[in-house]
Amino acid sequence: MENIRYELLPEIAKLGHVALETTDLEKSLWFFEEVVGLEKTTTKDGVHYLRAWGDFEHHTLSIQEGPVARVHHIAWKAKRREDVRNFAVLLRKADVEVQEVKAGTEAGQGDAIRFQLPSGHNFEIYFDMEKPPAADPKRKSVLKNQTYKAWRKGISPRxxxxxxxxxxxxxxxxxxxxxxxxxxxxxxxxxxxxxxxxxxxxxxxxxxxxxxxxxxxxxxxxxxxxxxxxxxxxxxxxxxxxxxxxxxxxxxxxxxxxxxxxxxxxxxxxxxxxxxxxxxxxxxxxxxxxxxxxxxxxxxxxxxxxxxxxxxxxxxxxxxxxxxxxxxxxxxxx
Missing domain, CATH: 3.10.180.10 (2,3-Dihydroxybiphenyl 1,2-Dioxygenase, domain 1)
Structure with missing residues (x-):
């Protein structure tokens, strides 16, 4: 039987998070935390890291104040740790400028890469991300397969x-x-x-x-x-x-x-x-x-x-x- 040889192409597993910059931090935090009901994981270096009650990773939205309102980057989780490096190789071969992002640059996140689509949209690809439990017992769900209590506040999407x-x-x-x-x-x-x-x-x-x-x-x-x-x-x-x-x-x-x-x-x-x-x-x-x-x-x-x-x-x-x-x-x- 002829030997079959193949190489796994790097793959994206899912949408990870959106990094938002706002000109009015107080209003944005009120909206996303109190009205929408997202949970805050932590705040580091002026960046507020949020997630929904059913999100497991450290954050699915980050918010910081900036001179203009914009999305700094849209992040995607790779299927395998080595896919982050392999995507960098693939993109550089296509003459795409790739920036390496060291672990800890974003709270809870491991090594990542950032690059631009042909349109100029900023993308990030990572694999390692902390999945912390709810630190406050009042926010923690009794369900072992759910991070936070549902419906604790606001609209409360999953x-x-x-x-x-x-x-x-x-x-x-x-x-x-x-x-x-x-x-x-x-x-x-x-x-x-x-x-x-x-x-x-x-x-x-x-x-x-x-x-x-x-x-x-x-x-x-x-x-x-x-x-x-x-x-x-x-x-x-x-x-x-x-x-x-x-x-x-x-x-x-x-x-x-x-x-x-x-x-x-x-x-x-x-x-x-x-x-x-x-x-x-x-x-x-x-x-x-x-x-x-x-x-x-x-x-x-x-x-x-x-x-x-x-x-x-x-x-x-x-x-x-x-x-x-x-x-x-x-x-x-x-």
Whole structure:
């Protein structure tokens, strides 16, 4: 029998965290801790590290004050420790500038790498991350498979879910990079009248999307973020979230149901940074290894974006984004 030789390509396991910079730290912490109900793991060097009650890793959101509101980076957990190094090798061979991040630079995190997408979005890949228990017994769940008590305060989503990034350039190069260099799989996409991909939903997990990419010429830069998303268990949780936001005098879009992803949604903007948060539930999972991406046409997007409920994307607030990167540092684009 002929010997079979193969090498494992580096892989991403899941979305890890979003590093947010805000111009009003007090408002952002009030929003994410008290209204949304995220739990604070620790504060180090002016950075506040938060996670949802069902998140196991040290943090899924970090917040610090900065001169401008932006997402400093979006982080992804590798499947294996050696994948961090192997991704660095793969990216450098593709002429992508890779920055090594030493363990401890972010609280709770081991060695990592940072780099830019062809659009200028800043990504990070890590493997090692502490999974600390709840330090305060009053916050700790009695369940051994759950970090914190659910519903302790605020909206109380279970876990981080996905990010949605935007670009004002042709997204083809960006989408190729995500698939060919980072291993994302196309799940659903929008085909524009000129036969280009105008939006795409991709994942490395069984979720419909761990990341979405929107191409919008009117965006201020090529490296924007439309929203980050946290997951709740069911549709009633989203309705409860709407009540809590209304009680706090915060306006929002939704609730509604997407056609793409089939998920319940509600959009709300952090009053400190201006970043949009999507509260997300239901939807479907993909287990088929031979999944064929679902194509949507422009004339179908009234259903694709909003199957029912308040139509998102109509108001100026719905279209607002903040930067999630910077002009490319690499010598040339991929």
């Amino acid at each position: 876990r981080i879910d996905h990010v949605n990034i935007g670009t004002n350039t042709d997204p083809a190069v960006l989408l190729d990079f995500l698939q060919e260099k980072l291993g994302f799989k196309m799940r659903e996409y929008l085909k524009t009248p000129d036969d280009k991909v105008g939006a795409a939903w991709l994942s490395v997990t069984n979720l419909v999307h761990d990341i979405a990419v929107m191409a919008q010429p009117e965006l201020p830069t090529s490296h924007e973020i439309h929203h980050l998303s946290y997951w709740s268990d069911n549709a009633q949780d989203i309705l409860r979230a709407a009540d809590i936001l209304a009680e706090n005098g915060i306006t929002f879009t939704g609730p509604g149901k997407h056609g793409i992803s089939q998920a319940m949604y509600l959009y709300v903007i952090d009053p400190g940074s201006g970043v949009r948060l999507e509260l997300f539930s239901n939807g479907y999972l993909i287990f088929e290894p031979d999944w064929e991406p679902v194509e949507w046409k422009a004339e179908e997007m009234a259903v694709g974006f909003t199957f029912w409920g308040e139509q998102a994307g109509l108001s100026e607030q719905d279209r607002k984004t903040i930067p999630a990167g910077e002009p490319l540092k690499s010598a040339k684009k991929v």
